[in-house]
Amino acid sequence: MDLRIQRAVVANLSTRPNAVETGPFVLGLDHGTDSPHINYATPVPGAEITAADVDALVAAFGGRPPRLEYVTTCAPDLERLLLDAGFAVEARNEYLICTPATFTAQPVPAGFELFVPDTDAEIAGVIGVQHEAFGSPGAASHADVDRQRRARDRGAVFTGARTADGRYAGGGGTVVPSDGICEVAGIAVAAPHRRRGLAGAITAAVTERLFERGIEVAWLEAGGDDSWRVYERVGFRPAGQRLYIAKY
Known part of the structure; x- marks a missing residue:
C-alpha cells in the first residue's frame, strides 16, 4: 500500500x-x-x-x-x-485507508444538509469554512475557486454542509483520483457546529462518492485523537507513515 x-x-x-x-x-x-x-x-x-x-x-x-x-x-x-x-x-x-469493505455510512445530524457546491458563491463559502478551521481565516479568492473547479473537472469530489437557514457549516473533498486511489482532504467544520457528528457525515459522504465512482481505496491523515476517532467510525484504518519536512 x-x-x-x-x-x-x-x-x-x-x-x-x-x-x-x-x-x-x-x-x-x-x-x-x-x-x-x-x-x-x-x-x-x-x-x-x-x-x-x-x-x-x-x-x-x-x-x-x-x-x-x-x-x-x-x-x-x-x-x-x-x-x-x-x-x-x-x-x-x-495515514489511514478505507475500502468499500470497511466503509460505514454516517448519518447527517439534525439541522444540517450536505450538498455539492456548484456556484462560485457556494464553493467560496465552503472554502471559507475550511480556511477558518485550518487557521487561515479569510474569504476564498478567485484563485481558490478556480483551483477547486479544475480539480472537480478532473474527477475530484467536493462536498459542503450548511444549516437549515443557509449558513455554511463545513465541507471536505479530495484530490484528483489516480489509478483507483484517492486522498480525502480538507474535512472541516465551523467552530459553532463541532462535536455533533458533522465531520463524520462529511467524511462518509465524500468517501462514498469516491466508491460510487469506482475508486478502490480512499486515504487520509488524522490531525489528532478526535479526528482519528471520526475517521475510524467511517471505516478508515492505519496503514503506513508519511513524513513532512521543510527548510524555512
Whole structure:
C-alpha cells in the first residue's frame, strides 16, 4: 500500500498548473497560491537520490520555502540527505485507508444538509469554512475557486454542509483520483457546529462518492485523537507513515 499511496501523490502533484520535474522529484507548484500545503515536492518511489538532487530541488522552488511530503518507506535514505541540507522535520503522520469493505455510512445530524457546491458563491463559502478551521481565516479568492473547479473537472469530489437557514457549516473533498486511489482532504467544520457528528457525515459522504465512482481505496491523515476517532467510525484504518519536512 505504501508504494501505491506514494505513486498517487506523485500523480497528484503532477497535475498542479506549474508542476516541475527535477531529477527524482516532482514539485507541485501552483503560482496562484503561496500555501506550503499546496506547493510542495515528493520523490518518485524507487529512484536513486543524491545530495546534488536535493540541492537542485531547493533551487527549483525558486525562492519558496522548500517542503516535501512522502511515504517514508518509498525513499528510506532521503530524510538523512534532507537533514544534512538543513531541512527540519515538521511531522510524522500515520495515514489511514478505507475500502468499500470497511466503509460505514454516517448519518447527517439534525439541522444540517450536505450538498455539492456548484456556484462560485457556494464553493467560496465552503472554502471559507475550511480556511477558518485550518487557521487561515479569510474569504476564498478567485484563485481558490478556480483551483477547486479544475480539480472537480478532473474527477475530484467536493462536498459542503450548511444549516437549515443557509449558513455554511463545513465541507471536505479530495484530490484528483489516480489509478483507483484517492486522498480525502480538507474535512472541516465551523467552530459553532463541532462535536455533533458533522465531520463524520462529511467524511462518509465524500468517501462514498469516491466508491460510487469506482475508486478502490480512499486515504487520509488524522490531525489528532478526535479526528482519528471520526475517521475510524467511517471505516478508515492505519496503514503506513508519511513524513513532512521543510527548510524555512
